[in-house]
Amino acid sequence: MTTQPSKTNKWYTTILVLTIMIPIAxxxxxxxxxxxxxxxxxxxxxTQPIYVVLLLVSFINPIWGHFLNQIPKEERVKKGRGDRFLSLMLISQIVVGNLIMAFLVFITKRNLPQSSNTQPLTAFEKTVASILLVLSLFSGFVLLKLTL
Known part of the structure; x- marks a missing residue:
């Protein structure tokens, strides 16, 4: 297994910090x-319902961040749990229009080290990711309706 811990940790840490900073900001x-x-x-x-939807969107990110943080470092590899969860997060960020975070997630995915061991997401992680994706789709749809 080849690893790039400093690059991976840098991008992965950036994602984790931003998932906390976005709702605070x-x-x-x-x-x-x-x-x-x-x-x-x-x-x-x-008077401005778009702010309610944006508040929901901003609070989806810390949940993504929490689950990304809970993935052990040895499973933050391509085709590992970290990669799979980042893929779902990428979809979520694109749907709600958070393109900067989507770009950072994409860069993080590309910089994950290779591994011969692949780990699937747990049933609980799949359930939470599905709920977050549904919330993201709902939010993206409402944002689209409110802005058009």
């Missing part, structure tokens, strides 16, 4: 909007 953005607009969060959410 979005909440700060909402608070700044509320502060400048002299309205409550409830009023903002009622």
């Amino acid at each position: 979005y909440i700060l953005y909402l608070f700044l909007m509320v502060q400048n607009g002299n309205q409550t969060i409830e009023e903002l959410m009622n």
Whole structure:
């Protein structure tokens, strides 16, 4: 098995950090909007439903990050659990229009080391990934409807 731990860890760590930072940054953005607009969060959410959908999208990312973090380092290889979970996350990010994160996930997948051992996702991971994909599809559809 060939490994590239520093490259893999760098990109993988970037993904993990961003999955935590995105919702924090979005909440700060909402608070700044509320502060400048002299309205409550409830009023903002009622008048602009797109912010509710974007809030849902931003909170999907930490769940992806949690499961990516739980995958042992030796299974963060091509055709391993890390690669499979990153593939599902890539689909989710494209569907909701988070193209920067999708690009980073793609780069991370490309830099995963090769391995002769392939590990499938567990049933629980498949279930959670399916739920996250359904939420992403719903959010992407609603975002499309709200912006057109």
